[in-house]
Amino acid sequence: MKIPRVRLWLSAVAAALVAAVGAAGPLATTAANAAAGCRVEYTVSSQWQGGFGANVNITNLGDPVSGWRLTWSFAAGQTVTQLWNGSVTQSGAQVTVTNVTYNGTLATGASTAFGFNGTWNGSNPVPGSFALNGTSCTGGVTTSPSPSPSTSPSSSPSSSPGGGSLPCDIYASGGTPCIAAHSTVRALYGSYNGNLYQVRRSSDNTTRNIGVLSAGGSANAAAQDSFCAGTSCVTTVIYDQSGRGNNLAYQGSGGVGGAASPASATTETLTVGGSKAYSLYINPGNSYWRDGHLTGVPTGASPEGMYMVTSGTHVNSGCCFDYGNSETTRRADGAGAMDAIYFGTSCWFGGCSGSGPWVQADLEWGLYPGGSQSWNPNQRAFTSKFVTAMLKNNGTSRFAIKGGNAQSGGMTTLWDGGLPSGYSPMKKQGAIILGSGGDCCIDNRNQSAGTFYEGAMVSGYPSDATENAVQANITAVGYR
Numbered sequence: 059m060k061i062p063r064v065r066l067w068l069s070a071v072a073a074a075l076v077a078a079v080g081a082a083g084p085l086a087t088t089a090a091n092a093a094a095g096c097r098v099e100y101t102v103s104s105q106w107q108g109g110f111g112a113n114v115n116i117t118n119l120g121d122p123v124s125g126w127r128l129t130w131s132f133a134a135g136q137t138v139t140q141l142w143n144g145s146v147t148q149s150g151a152q153v154t155v156t157n158v159t160y161n162g163t164l165a166t167g168a169s170t171a172f173g174f175n176g177t178w179n180g181s182n183p184v185p186g187s188f189a190l191n192g193t194s195c196t197g198g199v200t201t202s203p204s205p206s207p208s209t210s211p212s213s214s215p216s217s218s219p220g221g222g223s224l225p226c227d228i229y230a231s232g233g234t235p236c237i238a239a240h241s242t243v244r245a246l247y248g249s250y251n252g253n254l255y256q257v258r259r260s261s262d263n264t265t266r267n268i269g270v271l272s273a274g275g276s277a278n279a280a281a282q283d284s285f286c287a288g289t290s291c292v293t294t295v296i297y298d299q300s301g302r303g304n305n306l307a308y309q310g311s312g313g314v315g316g317a318a319s320p321a322s323a324t325t326e327t328l329t330v331g332g333s334k335a336y337s338l339y340i341n342p343g344n345s346y347w348r349d350g351h352l353t354g355v356p357t358g359a360s361p362e363g364m365y366m367v368t369s370g371t372h373v374n375s376g377c378c379f380d381y382g383n384s385e386t387t388r389r390a391d392g393a394g395a396m397d398a399i400y401f402g403t404s405c406w407f408g409g410c411s412g413s414g415p416w417v418q419a420d421l422e423w424g425l426y427p428g429g430s431q432s433w434n435p436n437q438r439a440f441t442s443k444f445v446t447a448m449l450k451n452n453g454t455s456r457f458a459i460k461g462g463n464a465q466s467g468g469m470t471t472l473w474d475g476g477l478p479s480g481y482s483p484m485k486k487q488g489a490i491i492l493g494s495g496g497d498c499c500i501d502n503r504n505q506s507a508g509t510f511y512e513g514a515m516v517s518g519y520p521s522d523a524t525e526n527a528v529q530a531n532i533t534a535v536g537y538r
């Protein structure tokens with residue numbers, strides 16, 4: 059399908075918002091020309107059956123402003139389901155987005171941004187008009203064909219000669235496609251040439267998306283270095299490379315809401331694929347989340363698998379450094395409501411051997427080292443600088459936990475057997491968590507520490523051969 063590219067220039071004096079370009083790259087853009095005041099673009103960045111991601115970008119062309127309100131009306135029943143870098147309310151078709159504390163004041167020529175995920179049914183036209191602080195936009199509208207087609211969640215980007223067969227290409231070839239793929243250090247598809255994450259600098263609260271050096275390649279760390287020079291930066295969004303819009307935003311004001319804050323974007327550098335990159339270095343108080351139950355994240359007893367590359371040298375026992383399936387309610391909703399990888403030194407049920415850190419399964423109401431609350435004698439600590447952690451769960455009778463050194467060697471199976479008592483069938487809700495437990499950041503701050511380099515979630519129960527091939531790719535890329 060072709061999505062129109064439309065340019066609209068708003069005639070209001072106001073703020074500017076540059077949003078997260080979705081993982082699949084821009085698919086539709088709205089813009090317009092009118093009297094000087096501000097410039098606004100509305101971009102459909104990715105689209106799948108029943109859902110889409112969009113970015114809104116406004117540059118202030120008039121006098122300095124403090125506080126802005128952007129309003130528009132959807133023409134085809136679309137709804138906003140998740141928004142970052144702003145606050146949203148919707149009544150019927152009418153949408154209102156207002157600034158948050160850090161982006162309400164804009165000097166002349168300054169920009170800021172918000173992005174959102176939404177739902178659609180039947181069609182997804184761009185809004186026909188906007189109003190900024192109550193002033194309607196004027197001017198002509200022109201359209202042109204979109205430079206790229208909409209992205210279907212049923213198809214994953216294929217491998218390219220430049221990127222080779224990367225983790226999500228491998229999972230797809232094994233019949234278990236990625237439904238979410240996140241990394242701050244590299245592409246996870248051979249053909250991926252989009253953005254990896256977004257940073258926000260403290261000097262003027264503007265944001266910038268950081269992409270890859272080339273399709274299937276490593277992160278463009280030089281772009282971050284230039285943008286953050288002379289000031290501090292935080293990581294506000296980690297983009298989903300799968301095309302489903304499962305972007306992770308921080309769980310705090312201006313993110314997806316809550317008491318957490320975004321992690322520093324410059325704490326740790328490393329080398330991946332021979333190029334400099336930055337990790338997502340999570341300390342207590344940092345956490346990221348996304349409600350993906352409508353965008354492909356398995357729910358209920360549906361099978362799923364996942365992996366992440368983390369670090370064995372930046373850990374603690376706080377609850378809980380997780381990556382995986384979590385509650386949409388952000389509450390501890392009972393046994394089986396979560397299905398996430400945990401990595402750290404927490405000995406939840408006691409009786410542990412050694413001091414960790416360990417790869418365990420956070421299934422809610424407990425971190426499981428194996429198939430029961432008793433200590434699993436096959437567990438072992440992973441203390442290397444870079445660690446691969448894997449978890450898969452068929453939802454009814456079997457789950458497996460694996461760990462390995464991300465620089466060399468294969469995966470060690472720590473558990474492959476029955477689910478704990480009371481966890482069959484699973485009751486997954488389909489949110490995605492990164493850096494905290496499921497009930498982290500509405501009532502309290504995250505207590506965990508850990509490092510995230512890359513990870514993905516897949517639909518289906520991946521084979522051991524597929525997981526071995528993913529580990530081989532991770533060790534070959536050269537984490538240093």
